[in-house]
Amino acid sequence: MTVGGEQLLFVRQLVQRKTAIVLGEDKGYLVDSRLSSLARDLGHADATTMLDHLRKKPDLALEQRVLEAMTTNETLWFRDRAPFEALRQHVLPELARSGAGSRQLRIWSAACSSGQEIYSIAVLLEEHFADRFAGWKIDLAGTDFSVEMVKRASEGLYSTLEVNRGLPAASLVRHFDREGANWRLKPSIRSRARFWRMNLVEPWAPMPAWDIVLLRNVLIYFDIPTKEKVLRAASRQMAPGGYLLLGGAETAVGICPELVPEKIGDATFYRLEGREQ
Amino acid sequence: MKALVVDDSRAMRSILSRLLRKAGVDHIAEAADGCEAIACLDDDDLPDIALVDWNMPNMNGLELVGALRGRPEWRRITILMVTTESEQGQIVRALAAGAHEYLIKPFEEESLFDKLAILGFHQPVQGDSTNDFAHN
Numbered sequence: 001m002t003v004g005g006e007q008l009l010f011v012r013q014l015v016q017r018k019t020a021i022v023l024g025e026d027k028g029y030l031v032d033s034r035l036s037s038l039a040r041d042l043g044h045a046d047a048t049t050m051l052d053h054l055r056k057k058p059d060l061a062l063e064q065r066v067l068e069a070m071t072t073n074e075t076l077w078f079r080d081r082a083p084f085e086a087l088r089q090h091v092l093p094e095l096a097r098s099g100a101g102s103r104q105l106r107i108w109s110a111a112c113s114s115g116q117e118i119y120s121i122a123v124l125l126e127e128h129f130a131d132r133f134a135g136w137k138i139d140l141a142g143t144d145f146s147v148e149m150v151k152r153a154s155e156g157l158y159s160t161l162e163v164n165r166g167l168p169a170a171s172l173v174r175h176f177d178r179e180g181a182n183w184r185l186k187p188s189i190r191s192r193a194r195f196w197r198m199n200l201v202e203p204w205a206p207m208p209a210w211d212i213v214l215l216r217n218v219l220i221y222f223d224i225p226t227k228e229k230v231l232r233a234a235s236r237q238m239a240p241g242g243y244l245l246l247g248g249a250e251t252a253v254g255i256c257p258e259l260v261p262e263k264i265g266d267a268t269f270y271r272l273e274g275r276e277q
Numbered sequence: 278m279k280a281l282v283v284d285d286s287r288a289m290r291s292i293l294s295r296l297l298r299k300a301g302v303d304h305i306a307e308a309a310d311g312c313e314a315i316a317c318l319d320d321d322d323l324p325d326i327a328l329v330d331w332n333m334p335n336m337n338g339l340e341l342v343g344a345l346r347g348r349p350e351w352r353r354i355t356i357l358m359v360t361t362e363s364e365q366g367q368i369v370r371a372l373a374a375g376a377h378e379y380l381i382k383p384f385e386e387e388s389l390f391d392k393l394a395i396l397g398f399h400q401p402v403q404g405d406s407t408n409d410f411a412h413n
């Protein structure tokens with residue numbers, strides 16, 4: 001039996017309530033294929049049996065697995081390239097100057113998936129900024145709704161298909177060790193980043209202010225009021241003079257006026273309105 | 278933009294050629310090994326990029342890379358190795374010999390576009406594969 005009707009509605013409402021992800025009514029096939037493989041993994045006869053189980057009595061662990069199965073985790077190294085070029089050429093040199101007093105650099109990947117985004121920054125820092133940030137306190141953080149993704153990111157273990165995606169070969173051989181069919185990030189990079197679970201649509205626990213916030217390819221799944229709420233919260237988490245980066249198909253324009261777009265190189269960053277120059 | 282695809286598998290050559298066309302490359306030549314590749318190079322009409330397999334008869338990919346780096350006229354050809362050789366040491370060897378990038382087979386379509394972007398040839402196709410749930 002396939003997931004449909006009332007059960008589909010149940011899943012869509014659960015996903016929207018807990019993650020704010022808006023699942024179109026036409027996504028029945030996706031719900032069905034993703035939950036069928038989860039049901040198989042967990043030893044349920046099929047997806048409908050698993051959902052019946054969940055609807056009868058609350059089971060937070062199962063609920064989390066269902067929610068995680070419904071999120072898209074696709075990510076890659078140096079995604080879209082231009083933002084990372086801009087970080088290398090303009091943003092990081094600027095932060096090296098402006099932060100010379102405190103000698104602290106804080107960067108947060110707010111929906112980090114399996115970690116490629118924040119580790120791309122770690123690779124950039126290692127390859128191009130080792131001297132300029134020598135002796136600095138550098139805090140690289142990644143958070144995600146998914147427990148599974150947080151675990152994967154912390155492990156820093158990637159398949160060949162994953163290292164093929166956007167990672168220059170010279171960086172691959174320099175920063176990874178082959179481990180069976182996979183590739184493990186060397187401790188020199190892996191130890192630079194820390195990861196924890198965080199749901200962007202629930203109240204945020206206290207955090208430091210970040211010099212760079214990467215909030216990429218996650219707002220696309222939210223409705224406008226949720227986008228606004230998350231952007232507001234992110235703007236409050238930016239250090240003075242900080243930078244916010246969104247995904248290629250995302251914008252804060254018309255949603256969060258305190259965030260002002262600024263074209264840097266070939267990428268668009270957002271800065272806080274009225275910040276001191 | 279011109280490309281040369283060097284692979285002893287006809288099926289692989291046609292996959293790579295199709296992807297290159299999708300990436301906007303209009304002139305594509307194919308060769309089944311290093312010797313054929315060298316034979317088809319015309320100094321007045323050199324390819325911008327060569328996609329080079331490793332294991333081929335007659336002249337293998339690593340030897341071809343060496344040959345392409347050995348002659349000044351050919352040095353402006355960008356080289357992307359596309360091969361099942363996936364040992365770290367092999368990748369290091371290919372880069373040291375003069376390959377610019379390296380793609381491990383089997384690969385996903387997008388990863389070839391990613392490599393072309395790294396090499397400065399092409400902006401990655403803005404796929405909507407992550408937008409399964411996007412609602413706008």
Ligand SMILES: C[S@@+](CC[C@H](N)C(=O)[O-])C[C@H]1O[C@@H](n2cnc3c(N)ncnc32)[C@H](O)[C@@H]1O
Pocket residue numbers: 018019020021071072073074075076079110111112113114117143144145146149198199200201215216217218247407
């Ligand atoms: C497509 S990935 C983007 C990864 C990376 N930022 C990038 O641009 O490549 C989207 C990620 O957002 C996470 N996510 C979805 N809803 C979330 C929420 N409410 N709070 C935190 N993370 C969420 C998913 O688990 C997934 O890992």
